[in-house]
Every structure is written in structure tokens, then in C-alpha cells.
Amino acid sequence: MGADADHAEALAARVAEAAARGEALRIEGSGSKAFYGHPVKGVPLDATVHRGVVAYEPSELYVTARAGTPLADLEALLAAHGQRLGCEPPRFGGRGTVGGMVAAGLSGPRRPWGGAVRDLVLGVRCVNGRGETLRFGGQVIKNVAGFDAARLMAGSLGTLALLLEVTLRVGPAPAAMRTLVLACTADEALERLAAWGRLPLPLTGACHLEGRLHLRLEGNEAAVDAAAARLGGTALDDAEAFWTGMRDHTLPFFAADDPRPLWRLSVPPAAPQPALPGDWLLDWGGAQRWLRSEVPAGTVRAAAEALGGHATRFRGGGEASVFHPLPPAARALHRRIKAAFDPAGILNPGRLYGPEGP
Amino acid sequence: MPGSGPRCPQSAHSKARTVDYVVNQKAPSTDARACLAALRKALPDDALLTEAEALRAYECDALSAYRALPLAVALPHDRAQVRAVLRIAREHAVPVVARGAGTGLSGGALPHPQGIVLSLARLDRILEIDPRNRTARVEPGVRNLAISEAARPYGLHYAPDPSSQIACTIGGNIAENAGGVHCLKHGLTVHNVLRIEAITLSGETLVAGGAGLDGPGYDLAALLTGSEGLLAVVVEATVRLLPLPESARVLLAAFATVEAAADAVAAIIAEGIVPAGLEMMDNPAIRAAEDFVHAGYPVEAAAILLCELDGAVAEVEAELARVRAVLERHGATEVRVARDEAERQRFWKGRKAAFPAVGRISPDYYCMDGTIPRREVGRVLARIAGLAREHGLRVVNVFHAGDGNLHPLILYDANAPGELERTEALGRRILELCVEVGGTVTGEHGVGVEKLDPMCRQFDEATLRQFHALREAFDPERLLNPGKAVPTLARCAEYNAMHVRAGRLPFPELERF
Numbered sequence: 084m085g086a087d088a089d090h091a092e093a094l095a096a097r098v099a100e101a102a103a104r105g106e107a108l109r110i111e112g113s114g115s116k117a118f119y120g121h122p123v124k125g126v127p128l129d130a131t132v133h134r135g136v137v138a139y140e141p142s143e144l145y146v147t148a149r150a151g152t153p154l155a156d157l158e159a160l161l162a163a164h165g166q167r168l169g170c171e172p173p174r175f176g177g178r179g180t181v182g183g184m185v186a187a188g189l190s191g192p193r194r195p196w197g198g199a200v201r202d203l204v205l206g207v208r209c210v211n212g213r214g215e216t217l218r219f220g221g222q223v224i225k226n227v228a229g230f231d232a233a234r235l236m237a238g239s240l241g242t243l244a245l246l247l248e249v250t251l252r253v254g255p256a257p258a259a260m261r262t263l264v265l266a267c268t269a270d271e272a273l274e275r276l277a278a279w280g281r282l283p284l285p286l287t288g289a290c291h292l293e294g295r296l297h298l299r300l301e302g303n304e305a306a307v308d309a310a311a312a313r314l315g316g317t318a319l320d321d322a323e324a325f326w327t328g329m330r331d332h333t334l335p336f337f338a339a340d341d342p343r344p345l346w347r348l349s350v351p352p353a354a355p356q357p358a359l360p361g362d363w364l365l366d367w368g369g370a371q372r373w374l375r376s377e378v379p380a381g382t383v384r385a386a387a388e389a390l391g392g393h394a395t396r397f398r399g400g401g402e403a404s405v406f407h408p409l410p411p412a413a414r415a416l417h418r419r420i421k422a423a424f425d426p427a428g429i430l431n432p433g434r435l436y437g438p439e440g441p
Numbered sequence: 442m443p444g445s446g447p448r449c450p451q452s453a454h455s456k457a458r459t460v461d462y463v464v465n466q467k468a469p470s471t472d473a474r475a476c477l478a479a480l481r482k483a484l485p486d487d488a489l490l491t492e493a494e495a496l497r498a499y500e501c502d503a504l505s506a507y508r509a510l511p512l513a514v515a516l517p518h519d520r521a522q523v524r525a526v527l528r529i530a531r532e533h534a535v536p537v538v539a540r541g542a543g544t545g546l547s548g549g550a551l552p553h554p555q556g557i558v559l560s561l562a563r564l565d566r567i568l569e570i571d572p573r574n575r576t577a578r579v580e581p582g583v584r585n586l587a588i589s590e591a592a593r594p595y596g597l598h599y600a601p602d603p604s605s606q607i608a609c610t611i612g613g614n615i616a617e618n619a620g621g622v623h624c625l626k627h628g629l630t631v632h633n634v635l636r637i638e639a640i641t642l643s644g645e646t647l648v649a650g651g652a653g654l655d656g657p658g659y660d661l662a663a664l665l666t667g668s669e670g671l672l673a674v675v676v677e678a679t680v681r682l683l684p685l686p687e688s689a690r691v692l693l694a695a696f697a698t699v700e701a702a703a704d705a706v707a708a709i710i711a712e713g714i715v716p717a718g719l720e721m722m723d724n725p726a727i728r729a730a731e732d733f734v735h736a737g738y739p740v741e742a743a744a745i746l747l748c749e750l751d752g753a754v755a756e757v758e759a760e761l762a763r764v765r766a767v768l769e770r771h772g773a774t775e776v777r778v779a780r781d782e783a784e785r786q787r788f789w790k791g792r793k794a795a796f797p798a799v800g801r802i803s804p805d806y807y808c809m810d811g812t813i814p815r816r817e818v819g820r821v822l823a824r825i826a827g828l829a830r831e832h833g834l835r836v837v838n839v840f841h842a843g844d845g846n847l848h849p850l851i852l853y854d855a856n857a858p859g860e861l862e863r864t865e866a867l868g869r870r871i872l873e874l875c876v877e878v879g880g881t882v883t884g885e886h887g888v889g890v891e892k893l894d895p896m897c898r899q900f901d902e903a904t905l906r907q908f909h910a911l912r913e914a915f916d917p918e919r920l921l922n923p924g925k926a927v928p929t930l931a932r933c934a935e936y937n938a939m940h941v942r943a944g945r946l947p948f949p950e951l952e953r954f
Binding site: 140141144194198199202215219221225226227228229231232235237243254255258280281283305309353367370371391392393395406408409410413417419423424436 | 572573595597617628632653657659687710711713754760846882904911912
């Protein structure tokens with residue numbers, strides 16, 4: 084465990100030096116999501132040294148933390164004040180930093196109701212590829228001054244800037260939580276969710292695996308009771324363990340020793356199940372679907388695209404592009420955006436789309 | 442209203458200022474006549490306005506102190522015509538200002554005197570309401586409220602509700618990242634738009650986001666939202682629809698001091714409650730509203746809070762009791778809970794009528810839009826009152842207290858010599874104050890032409906340069922809405938130098954840009 088420390092100047096100087104030399108940097112947090120994206124050839128830059136919560140005022144609903152702050156530390160602090168991050172970010176291997184959470188942009192089972200990482204980002208302080216320290220957004224919820232470059236950082240995998248500090252919106256933790264389990268097929272689950280989605284239910288989790296639909300209800304006691312009576316099913320006892328397993332990918336479905344690639348399909352929640360062979364796990368009320376399958380990358384991508392969505396080769400599967408290929412014009416725009424932040428191409432080059440960038 | 446032409450408010454701004462916002466922009470090499478000829482060829486007769494009389498209706502948006510006549514107004518019927526306008530504009534290096542309903546409050550749709558206004562008003566079809574996926578796919582000219590109206594039969598609604606929602610369009614909402622009364626709980630436009638199709642100046646169609654909850658690559662949907670028409674022109678959007686709440690209840694609490702009301706706001710949030718709306722009005726606002734619509738407000742109160750809770754019936758009832766207890770604990774002199782829907786509407790009526798009510802007590806008013814951390818509300822309101830006295834002007838406060846988004850209304854008379862100038866000076870001071878306490882110069886109205894100077898206070902040179910570089914990644918010729926949203930470095934150098942000379946900046950020996 085490191086101690087809280089401010090390394091902003093040293094980190095900015097390091098980036099400036101690398102920019103002057105044209106030396107590629109590989110930004111490293113805790114390494115919990117090192118598998119995600121394409122490998123980067125570059126000199127490692129340890130971002131975990133810059134850590135600590137800079138500002139936290141529960142009644143202002145925000146927290147500002149240095150990017151190297153362990154996610155677990157931040158979550159413990161929030162929990163001590165009855166608050167939490169709505170996006171429920173994964174902590175693969177129990178690790179993860181605040182900066183890594185934003186850079187990867189991955190959200191957990193609560194995402195459709197609690198917001199994505201990008202929805203919670205209010206502001207960032209970061210270093211662009213010129214070694215300049217920039218500040219986007221701020222600490223207030225409503226802020227439309229300047230382009231929203233702070234949210235753009237979410238999911239950019241360190242290809243635009245080195246994050247120094249992140250301000251996130253936080254929210255109250257609910258008084259009550261209950262998980263219900265209903266036996267049904269995936270198609271039946273999607274059908275029910277499409278109907279329930281139009282009702283004002285306190286849902287904060289809906290996933291289907293192995294013939295069982297898991298529904299999480301959160302809110303005050305009265306609201307949870309009323310919704311549970313309406314939905315039926317049986318209560319799940321070790322609910323915490325189940326949702327942690329979903330969130331951190333420790334359920335057997337996500338086992339690292341499964342030789343089949345793990346695909347993530349982002350599709351409209353009520354879209355029919357694509358007819359692809361393999362094992363499925365439906366999350367986000369159907370909007371995020373995990374597939375364990377050996378089918379070729381092109382087949383998975385075509386199926387996702389046919390539904391208006393996209394597919395990510397999340398783990399395994401060799402050489403295919405990790406992220407859904409972009410049309411040529413969008414690809415060119417991505418390269419120009421990358422160049423606008425990082426003209427020398429030194430920040431995590433190729434992490435998103437491989438050697439061709441960004 | 443769809444179909445009816447836009448009109449510039451004919452307020453008392455008899456001496457509307459000449460537009461100087463093009464200063465410091467590279468002068469576009471305009472070939473006006475050739476451009477107009479090309480547009481005439483590409484568009485049907487009814488899709489191009491060039492006569493001064495017709496152009497007059499487009500000379501400003503809702504910030505009517507700024508006016509300029511464009512070269513022409515294009516009113517395309519479809520996406521192909523939008524693309525043609527952009528192509529022709531680029532060929533002739535003519536600026537393009539996209540426009541929705543013209544309800545913006547920061548001059549974002551102010552025409553460029555050598556440019557074309559591109560009105561998206563005719564792209565006004567709701568393409569699809571998808572109740573199973575809870576989305577609406579719409580063209581940019583669809584009115585905000587029309588989406589909720591179309592979704593209502595399915596038990597759904599579109600949550601962001603800017604006060605102009607009856608007229609403003611979704612395209613404009615995306616350009617400005619519009620907020621509203623209910624965004625504390627249900628989010629801003631950026632949280633409620635899933636997918637955007639936009640056309641860049643080079644004529645390419647860009648898809649940002651996806652039909653699911655995210656898209657591949659950089660989050661361009663987040664970047665385009667709030668980009669004030671500088672990056673691309675939105676031609677289609679898919680927005681998220683939420684279930685209509687089962688129950689909505691509102692409380693009205695009166696306070697003897699503004700500070701006590703501000704403390705109560707923080708206390709409600711600290712209680713772990715996120716109200717659907719949490720609004721504050723100060724005494725002048727209470728009186729103006731009461732005189733106008735007779736909402737039954739306590740006119741002796743220094744401030745009132747309106748707190749709306751929504752959700753499932755059981756949840757709302759439980760929260761209602763807790764909020765009432767918090768308000769009483771924090772010195773509310775009176776707490777009323779609307780007993781039925783009619784009373785709830787009456788409580789809101791005064792708040793909703795506050796701006797026009799202020800319009801009745803002053804020939805003109807100037808609406809500011811800064812956000813500050815909630816903890817600063819009491820102190821900042823006191824300082825605004827002090828600044829108003831210094832400037833010899835009155836200020837009325839009606840605002841979104843829950844998210845710290847202030848809307849001080851400066852009362853003035855445009856016909857009184859010097860008052861408009863003093864009003865603008867006071868406005869600048871208020872926005873600088875917002876930055877000083879850790880806030881922002883615009884919470885939901887946008888920068889437009891109005892807040893270019895205060896932007897110089899909020900952002901340093903490197904960050905502004907980054908904004909310009911980002912913009913050029915989309916529009917290297919800088920022809921989309923030039924001179925708006927992000928000030929030039931030269932302008933900021935000039936602005937900040939002026940402040941140093943006036944001795945208002947601490948540490949004048951430091952290098953500043």
C-alpha cells in the first residue's frame with residue numbers, strides 16, 4: 084500500500100520529456116484491466132504513485148480523487164458516509180484505481196439505472212501528449228462551459244491524456260436491497276424486462292444466466308417491499324456475493340481458464356437473442372450480453388451490428404480487433420482527435436485500435 | 442411552435458449592440474454571390490431566404506441584445522439538403538450557424554453577418570417510439586415536449602425539461618446540453634441521449650453512441666452534446682425514455698433568511714435524498730410571482746424552497762416525511778405539502794411564472810446562469826446583493842438550488858442611458874464570482890457569444906488551446922458557428938490584460954494569458 088502523495092508535477096514533466104523525445108509511454112495503474120484493449124509498446128509510466136482523495140463533501144454529492152487512488156479506498160470512504168458510485172465499476176482481482184476506472188470506462192450491473200462511468204464524470208485534471216496540464220469540467224453537476232472533454236476521457240484508455248485527478252458525482256446508498264430470482268429462459272426474461280421497464284420499479288440490476296433471471300431492487304424499505312410483491316420470484320440469500328461476482332467477473336461464467344473468447348455485445352435491451360452458438364449471460368436488463376463462443380469475430384460483429392449495436396472482444400480470441408471496427412470516416416476522425424491531444428502519439432499508442440491507432 | 446416562424450423578441454433593446462464577435466476570427470474568404478447561387482440551385486425555392494425582411498426573423502435568438510443579419514437562411518426539408526448546404530458553405534468558405542427554435546439564452550444561434558443560418562426546424566419528424574427499448578428516434582427539429590407527449594401513451598417520458606420545452610428542439614437541447622428543473626435526479630441531456638447522427642462540414646455522416654447503451658471508440662455522443670454547433674450538425678437523435686413516476690409530491694417551505702434556506706438544501710441532500718426538483722426563490726421573486734399568478738406564496742418569507750419528490754407511491758410518502766422533518770429542523774417557518782395535484786400545480790405555477798413575473802416589474806431583465814457548489818449559495822447570494830448595490834441595480838433570484846445552478850435576474854431599463862452597460866458589468870462580476878468559489882460561468886444556457894469573456898477566467902491558455910485543437914479535428918476550416926463557445930486566445934489576452942490594468946487580479950506580476 085502506498086501513501087497519499089501528489090506527483091502531478093513529476094508526472095507532467097515525465098510526459099513532456101517523453102513528448103520531446105518522441106518516446107511512447109504505457110500508462111499503468113493497478114494492472115487489473117491490463118488485458119483490456121490492444122497491447123502497447125512503450126516505456127511504463129506508473130500512475131499509481133499519484134494518489135489520495137483531494138476533496139469530498141457528501142452534501143455536495145461529489146468526490147475528487149487523484150487518479151492513482153485505489154478504487155477500494157474510495158469506495159470505503161464513500162460507504163462510511165452512506166454513499167457510493169452509481170456506476171458500480173468492476174474491481175477485477177479486487178484491484179483497480181480511480182484513473183483506471185475512468186480510462187477503461189467499464190460499468191457494473193447497475194449501469195442502466197445508476198449511470199455509466201462517463202455519466203458520473205464531472206471534471207478531470209489531466210496531462211495531454213504535449214505535457215500540458217489541463218482542467219476540464221469542474222466539481223458542479225451542471226456545467227456547460229467548454230467542450231465536454233472530461234467525459235471524453237471515459238473509455239479512451241489513456242490514449243488522449245494521462246489522468247491526474249477525477250471528480251465524480253456520488254449518490255446515496257439505498258436503505259434496502261433485495262434480490263429476486265425467477266426461473267425462465269433468456270427469451271422469456273427479455274420479454275418480461277421489456278414490460279417491466281415501463282413501470283416505475285426500483286430496479287438496479289437485471290441479469291439472466293443458466294435459466295434464472297436475477298432482479299435487484301434498491302430503495303427505501305417500502306418501495307422495495309411493494310416492488311417485490313409485484314414481481315414475484317424467490318428471494319436470493321447470498322445476493323451480495325452474486326452481484327459482486329457479476330460486477331468483478333468472478334462468477335464461473337467468466338472463468339479465465341475457459342479457452343473460448345469472451346465477447347461483450349452492446350445492443351438494445353429488448354433485442355432478440357442473436358442465434359450464435361455458445362454460452363450467454365445477459366446483463367443490464369438485456370443491453371449488455373456476454374458470450375462465450377468460438378464463432379469467428381466477424382460473425383459476432385455482424386450479429387451485434389444487425390441489432391444496431393457493437394461487439395467487443397473482451398478477453399481472449401487472438402488477433403481480431405478488440406473493439407468494433409469503425410467506418411473509415413469515423414476512424415479518421417478518431418485519429419484526428421487523438422492527434423489534437425497527443426500530436427506525437429506517445430500516450431498509450433494503439434491501445435484502442437492497434438498499431439493503426441488510436 | 443412548429444410551423445410558425447421564429448420572431449426576435451422586440452424588447453426595449455432599441456440600441457442593440459453591433460456584433461463584434463467576429464473580431465479575432467480569420468476573415469472568411471467569402472464569395473457571397475457565388476455561394477447564394479449555388480444554394481439556390483441545390484435547394485427548392487421555399488428552402489432559402491435571402492430578403493432582408495425574411496432574414497429579420499432570424500437575426501437573434503432569445504438573447505436579443507445581440508443581433509446580426511445573415512447572408513441567407515437555409516430551411517432544408519431533409520438530410521440530403523442539410524448536407525448540400527454544408528458542402529456549398531465549405532466550398533465557398535462561408536460560415537454556417539445551425540439553429541433550432543431560437544430559444545437559446547446565450548446567443549449561440551446568433552447569425553454570422555457573412556454566414557448562412559441553417560435552420561433544422563423542418564426536420565421535425567418523430568421517426569419511432571420504441572416502448573420495448575424505451576427510446577425515441579427523432580429528427581433534430583422535434584420539440585422537447587413533443588417527445589414526452591408521444592411517449593406518454595406508453596407510460597414513458599423524456600426527462601430533461603428546460604423551461605422552454607414547449608418550443609425548444611432536441612437538436613438545440615443537444616447543442617447546449619440542456620438541463621431543466623428535474624435534472625438533479627434524472628440527468629441532463631448528455632445522460633439521456635443514446636445515439637446521435639450528425640453531419641460534419643466535410644459532409645460525412647457521423648454516428649455517435651449506439652442503439653444500446655454505448656458505442657465503440659471515443660465517446661463522441663458526450664463530446665457532441667453541449668458543443669454548441671461547433672463540431673457537427675445533428676440530423677437524428679435516439680433518446681432514452683423513462684417510466685412516468687407513479688407519484689409526484691411537492692413541499693413548499695418558507696424561511697426567514699436565505700442562508701437558512703440554503704442550509705436546508707444541503708441538509709436534504711445530506712439525508713441521502715435526491716429530490717426530483719429542488720428550487721429556491723428569494724423575497725423579490727416570491728413577491729413578483731405572487732402578484733402575478735397568486736400561487737398563495739408566503740410573501741413575508743426571505744426565501745422559499747420547492748421540493749418535489751417522485752417515484753413509487755410508498756417511496757415518495759416515506760421521503761416526504763423525512764424531508765418535512767429536515768426542513769423543520771433547519772428552521773423553516775412554515776412547511777406545506779401539496780394535498781392534491783391541483784395544489785401541486787399551484788405551487789409550481791409561481792415558480793414557472795417567475796421570469797414573466799419579473800418582466801412585469803421591470804422594463805428589462807438579464808438572466809444569468811452560473812453554477813456554484815451548494816455550500817456557497819448563502820454567501821454568494823449575499824455577495825450578489827452587495828454587487829448589485831454597488832452597480833445601482835436590483836437582482837431577483839429564482840434558481841435550481843438542488844444543483845447550485847443560479848439564475849440571478851438583473852433588472853434594468855434598456856432605455857435608461859448606461860443601464861445596459863452597467864447590467865452587463867454586473868453580470869460579468871457575478872460570473873467571475875461563480876468561478877472564484879469553484880463553480881462555472883454557465884450551468885445550462887451555454888457560452889454562445891455571451892460568456893466568451895468569463896470563459897477566459899475559467900480556463901487557462903493551454904486548456905483553451907486544447908479546445909480549439911479539438912474543434913479543428915472536426916472542422917479544420919472553423920466554419921461551423923465561428924466565434925462562439927470558446928474564446929480566442931487573443932481575446933482572452935486582451936480581456937485578462939484589462940483586468941490586470943484595473944488592478945483586480947491578485948499577483949499582477951505573474952504572467953497571465
